[in-house]
Amino acid sequence: MKNKFLLLIVLILPLISFSQNKDEVKNIPVTISGFVKSDMFWDSRQIVAAREGHFFYFPAAEALDPDGIDINATPSFNFLAIQSRIAVKFAGPEKGDTKFKKSGLIEGDFFGQTNENINLFRLRHAYVTFTSKHLEFLFGQYWIPMFIPSCSPNTISFNTGSPIQPFGRNPQARMTLKFGGFNITGIASAQRDNSNVGIGGIRSGAYLSNSLLPEFDIQTSYERDNVDAKTGLSIGLSGGYKKLLPQLKTPQGYKSQDYVESYMGMAFMKIKIPEISLKLMGIYGQNISDVLSIGGFAVTDSIDLVRGFVEYTPLTTMSFWADIQTNGKRIEFGVFGGYTQNLGSEKEIIGDTYIFGKNIASLYRVSPRIVLMGEKVKFAFEAEYTVAAYGTPNSMGVPVDTKSVTNIRYLFAVYYIF
Secondary structure: OHHHHHHHHHHHHHHHHHHHOHHHHOOOOEEEEEEEEEEEEEEOOOEEEEOOOOEEEEEOOOOEOOOOOEOOOOOEEEEEOOOOEEEEEEEOOOOOOOOOEEEEEEEEEOOOOOHHHOOOOEEEEEEEEEEOOOEEEEEEEEEOOOOOHHHOOOOOOOOOOOOOOOOOEEEEEEEEEEEOOEEEEEEEEOOOOOOOEOHHHOEOOHHHHOOOOOEEEEEEEEEEEEOOOOEEEEEEEEEEEEEEOOOOEOOOOOEOOOOEEEEEEEEEEEEEOOOEEEEEEEEEEEOOHHHOOOEEEEEEEEEEOOOOEEEEEEOEEEEEEEEEEEOOOOEEEEEEEEEEEEEEOOOOOOOOEEEEOOOEEEEEEEEEEEEEEOOOEEEEEEEEEEEEEEEEEOOOOOEEEEEEEEEEEEEEEEEEEO
16 A cells, blocks of 8 residues: 555656646656556476566576476466556756756656565666766666666567676666767666675675675767667777675674675677667676676685685676667567676685576577557567576586576567557
8 A cells, every 4th residue: 555655646746746836847847657568478487587477587497306307397377567667757947057957767667676575666767867068967776887778688578688688777876978979987886676696695785885885887888870860879888896795794703804806897889770770788797696697706715714704706707699670660570689608706616605597507598579569559579588508516616517498488568658
């Protein structure tokens, strides 16, 4: 009931502002947008996923019964509408000769923060921006630095290519310098809904916040669009640094100062011509379980057995993907294809591991789609073919003696866009 009241407030507040001060509202454009989406999907085997199978990661590994029959080779289906969302965008007012234009956005859906509160209203984005000709500031919850909205897969599946494409939203502060199509963005971010796997397999933003340093990223890009010719080009590079404190005290009760440091980088490109759009991305990252990619960190040395002090090593993940689609007005055809691989650690692992997809050596996916578009309505079908190679991790954290398992997801979605 509390969440229903929250949604009601979000819907009513803009209307109240209109009635209270019409002259002021003339300078504060308020836009309500969103969509209703119904997803119906069928999987050829049991899967590892979030929200009752809606956010698909990868097929479940083999689980053999006493007769040698794979228990997880059991198909399933589900119907859900939890991706439906609503957004309120507002701007101004701009008084006098102000240098910066102000705007803000609040967006939510019914995805929930965890599997336990699925169907409840949750915050997706909430941020304020200050924009001038050459400078922009953003404060609030927004896409993670490794997710580029203008260069992301157009999959029908809500996973948007995960775990190949990094995914998530977190609180952050951004500053962007803009000069004739060139952009340089600096980002400092915390972790909230998307956080690293840590002690006991628990995801928590405390590992980052207790390190006393936010994650730092820098992005450079060049964008050029010709609206009349319906062409465009976007290309960019990004790099980041992250430091975690996995535990405040050791199992022996001593204060811990054992950190794990990691680096990540990526390159992306988008090319648009009137008939076709092509997107490409490559990712190389350490300890990126927080962005729903395979990987994490592990204990590489016990430097004090009495006090329980250890040394950590991050595992490195490599991914690349491509997405191509037609640019039709009534019908679109597209296909996403990608690959990710666990490259392991630089040091030998001797202790505990904190890894998402620990037994996966590599994974690839191909997902063709078709979208039919009408007036405010879309009908979409996607076939998602995913193969994961499962094995036993060696001393460097790389699974060996692998065996592949496959899941085919058939997804049908209906949208009403407002």
